[in-house]
Amino acid sequence: MFEVAELGRKLDSEDYDAAVPGLRTELLALQRRVLDADFPVIVLLNGIDGGGRSETANLLHEWMDARHITARAFDRPTDSEKARPPYWRYWMELPPKGKIAVLIGNWYATPLTRHALAEIDDGRLALALSRINDFEASLVADGALLVKLWFHLSAKAHEKRIAKLAKRKETRWRISEGDIRSQKHYDAYRRTAEQALRLTSTAHAPWTVIEGKDRRYREVTVGRHLAHAIGHRLHETREMPSPPRPTPAVADPHTILDTLDLNLGVSRDEYERRLERGQARLNELGQHLRKSERSVTLVFEGWDAAGKGGTIRRLIKALDARFYQVIPVAAPTDEERVHPYLWRFWRRVPRSGRISIYDRSWYGRVLVERVEGFATPAEWMRAYKEINDFEEQLVEHGIILSKFWLHISAEEQLRRFREREATPWKRHKITEEDWRNREKWSLYEVAANEMIGRTSTACAPWTLVEAQSKHFARVKVLETLCDQLEAALIPTKKNGRAK
Amino acid sequence: MFEVAELGRKLDSEDYDAAVPGLRTELLALQRRVLDADFPVIVLLNGIDGGGRSETANLLHEWMDARHITARAFDRPTDSEKARPPYWRYWMELPPKGKIAVLIGNWYATPLTRHALAEIDDGRLALALSRINDFEASLVADGALLVKLWFHLSAKAHEKRIAKLAKRKETRWRISEGDIRSQKHYDAYRRTAEQALRLTSTAHAPWTVIEGKDRRYREVTVGRHLAHAIGHRLHETREMPSPPRPTPAVADPHTILDTLDLNLGVSRDEYERRLERGQARLNELGQHLRKSERSVTLVFEGWDAAGKGGTIRRLIKALDARFYQVIPVAAPTDEERVHPYLWRFWRRVPRSGRISIYDRSWYGRVLVERVEGFATPAEWMRAYKEINDFEEQLVEHGIILSKFWLHISAEEQLRRFREREATPWKRHKITEEDWRNREKWSLYEVAANEMIGRTSTACAPWTLVEAQSKHFARVKVLETLCDQLEAALIPTKKNGRAK
Numbered sequence A, B: 001m002f003e004v005a006e007l008g009r010k011l012d013s014e015d016y017d018a019a020v021p022g023l024r025t026e027l028l029a030l031q032r033r034v035l036d037a038d039f040p041v042i043v044l045l046n047g048i049d050g051g052g053r054s055e056t057a058n059l060l061h062e063w064m065d066a067r068h069i070t071a072r073a074f075d076r077p078t079d080s081e082k083a084r085p086p087y088w089r090y091w092m093e094l095p096p097k098g099k100i101a102v103l104i105g106n107w108y109a110t111p112l113t114r115h116a117l118a119e120i121d122d123g124r125l126a127l128a129l130s131r132i133n134d135f136e137a138s139l140v141a142d143g144a145l146l147v148k149l150w151f152h153l154s155a156k157a158h159e160k161r162i163a164k165l166a167k168r169k170e171t172r173w174r175i176s177e178g179d180i181r182s183q184k185h186y187d188a189y190r191r192t193a194e195q196a197l198r199l200t201s202t203a204h205a206p207w208t209v210i211e212g213k214d215r216r217y218r219e220v221t222v223g224r225h226l227a228h229a230i231g232h233r234l235h236e237t238r239e240m241p242s243p244p245r246p247t248p249a250v251a252d253p254h255t256i257l258d259t260l261d262l263n264l265g266v267s268r269d270e271y272e273r274r275l276e277r278g279q280a281r282l283n284e285l286g287q288h289l290r291k292s293e294r295s296v297t298l299v300f301e302g303w304d305a306a307g308k309g310g311t312i313r314r315l316i317k318a319l320d321a322r323f324y325q326v327i328p329v330a331a332p333t334d335e336e337r338v339h340p341y342l343w344r345f346w347r348r349v350p351r352s353g354r355i356s357i358y359d360r361s362w363y364g365r366v367l368v369e370r371v372e373g374f375a376t377p378a379e380w381m382r383a384y385k386e387i388n389d390f391e392e393q394l395v396e397h398g399i400i401l402s403k404f405w406l407h408i409s410a411e412e413q414l415r416r417f418r419e420r421e422a423t424p425w426k427r428h429k430i431t432e433e434d435w436r437n438r439e440k441w442s443l444y445e446v447a448a449n450e451m452i453g454r455t456s457t458a459c460a461p462w463t464l465v466e467a468q469s470k471h472f473a474r475v476k477v478l479e480t481l482c483d484q485l486e487a488a489l490i491p492t493k494k495n496g497r498a499k
Helices: A013-036 A053-063 A088-092 A109-116 A122-141 A155-167 A177-184 A186-200 A215-235 A268-291 A308-316 A362-366 A368-372 A377-396 A410-422 A424-429 A432-439 A441-455 A470-489 B013-036 B053-063 B088-092 B109-116 B122-141 B155-167 B177-184 B186-200 B215-235 B268-291 B308-316 B362-366 B377-396 B410-422 B424-429 B432-439 B441-455 B470-489
Strands: A041-047 A069-073 A100-104 A145-152 A207-211 A237-241 A295-302 A324-328 A355-359 A399-407 A462-466 B041-047 B069-073 B100-104 B145-152 B207-211 B237-241 B295-302 B324-328 B355-359 B399-407 B462-466
Touching (some): A013 A215, A041 A215, A053 A069, A053 A100, A053 A145, A109 A122, A109 A186, A122 A186, A122 A377, A122 B122, A145 A186, A145 A215, A155 A177, A155 A186, A177 A186, A207 A215, A268 A308, A268 A470, A308 A355, A308 A399, A362 A368, A362 A377, A362 A441, A368 A377, A368 A441, A377 A399, A377 A441, A399 A470, A410 A424, A410 A432, A441 A462, A462 A470, B122 B145, B122 B186, B122 B377, B155 B186, B177 B186, B186 B207, B207 B215, B268 B308, B268 B470, B295 B308, B308 B324, B308 B399, B377 B399, B377 B441, B399 B470, B410 B424, B410 B432, B432 B441, B441 B462, B462 B470
Parallel strands (some): A041 A100, A041 A145, A069 A100, A399 A462, B041 B100, B069 B100, B145 B207, B295 B355, B295 B399, B324 B355
């Protein structure tokens, strides 16, 4: 695979000077057209140290309109990055539609380096690469153009470069830690890279290996490759079978939501007793949480007027205001709209020790957006896997994730809507939209059942809450949450985290 | 994920009788339309023993036109299957376009069972699932409709079923080994399945979990699901960005093929001496091979008139005719045309102890089919990964794979063409087509360089052969092959197989 990049290809300065002006003009023109297009361009620069990754980032910055291109080199994670799942920092650098991002030492760097240094085995490398393939597939499905460039140097070229830098004091500082390491472990790096490139050269995001030795050759090759890829993406599309859609349920749909006993309730006395006890427990657990390295993410979904707000208010009464945050999810902002769907949730992933409470959440994609047609079937169908992958990363990072669906009957909703309308200080809570959504009750029901089936995973199960009685719902949520926190935070009870 | 299939859903016989006639009519009508469509339907039936997989296969056979639907249950591999890479038997059951295949215990069975029984760890499971995802993605890209049904039983329902069968002598035989095992390890199976379903529920081939307990409910659900999926596939397409294409090389293309020194030659004497010695060595190695469990696959590609045939004839002179096979690759047959591209090569994967010599090969996809436009860019772009995955499976199975590119200059080709035309007994070897291909020399050159770069992997590297001198080429191929066989077959020389 790398033999083709060990040919000593060169461009003399005459050819270089002849090629560059036209290339720069072309790249600028293409960049202007990308600005109006509805996709971002993500350029990955990877490869051996000294192969020309940072020089290439600088070059693209210089050749193109710097206002619409960003470059970022990822090194060791900062403290703030370490406090989030590993992919968080990559999500944060994803460019919006119309823009170009150049990423050095991106999601490939850590697994490849660790494998080359024999810190992880082939199985773990494959796991990491399969996560990468899923992530990239999802970016591409979202429209992104992914240009993956691998800069290569032969063992000899690599050695020569370092020897040359070492000769003079003025250049010796340029030899990085990475240089030394990649010289020492050159063969291992090469084997790892070969394996990784093969497994991640997918049809939609293949690698291109570029010989890194000659600066002029490298620059013109990168420029031409990028221009070619953007030009192709601007023009060519093809017809594809649209992804399958869930089948409507069989007649007499006895769904998982139908199994809930909406008659469940508690007496006023019991409610107050259990609420008080639960809040005391939660407060104590909150203190444990702060001492731990963990954080908590709560998701509340459910029908309009099912009592999400009231339940959340009962929870936060027990919490220290410095450590929790309630996040009501409404329509995305302009900035959020030009990023992949989950971006707006990634950006809010909290640091350790915090509690985030979502009043509605990323599940909007497979609920309201599905039913109202804001997302295409292709978009919400792939959202199930994207959401499962997202939540898996949260849980892997040690975040305690708890998801509640508050369930009421259609009749109860009607009663609550009417009550809201009749009560002056509640009237603002009910809008035309609520009435319109209500008409689509059965479509929402199908979507909710589908969602629970596809996203109730072992690492992030749904808790279904019978919410016909508000009191019952509040107590159930509070006590379930306390149980889950206890299981996760207090190991002495032999309560190991669910796997 | 499985909670939604533990609801005890039932259909009474009245509803069942009302639903089935319409459903069967619909399925038959859809099946007729698939016959004329250009895609196959692959139905995977998986899940717990006793969940209704074989009953469902029988049912579909009964409900649909049996001439155009096949069912196959995979059990332990037969001897003939064990003599090939594990996926061979799945490839052999892939339906042609227009047909429906129902596969039980397919590519999911082995990794899932082994993981549930703790024979492989999470990393190995992930590796297996990532191979599955690649395989399925390639089937879907090729047009196939993949319908993946998972039959589930709760622990209680599973236990009940076995207890009921055990009660009477007449039904006791129905309890399978698998039943006993899945009862004993129910929780482990469930956890494994949960993990696997989550990782392989891709947007284009999602799983559907079906409650297996009630026969009537299950049958109608399967029927409706299949009808829905086929109906959707017949109608809906969407526009997708076409996959990226390789960038034309930078001016002054100093390619890997350009590095070959076409002046290399050998004297007549030396040729004969080395040929004879090489053939003796090869013959001896052939005997080693037969004693080993290994087989050999040789691939010859190169320019028209580069000397592939002559070289192959020198090799087989040293081999026992019972153990080798020369496979000239021409245009695909009708049957091959309605299967995925690599199917015709999978079907020829030899048993152990054999030598297969390909005169042209699966690389046609990225050479002639690319240049002549017989394959779309989307098809040949994804072929690189498909070929690498294919070859990896061959090598993993212990097949010794050796690939030769025979290289000559355009002038030398012209000389040989003219010579062939001038020689009465060689004239048949040169056709109009050869002259036409010659006009596209530079396009073939780009394709060949691209091919070498993308498919010269650590586990299956290309050997580039300077073939301007036929003698030199023959000797180089023969000696390289002997070295490779020796390295692979004779461990005493400390020659472990390249990894």
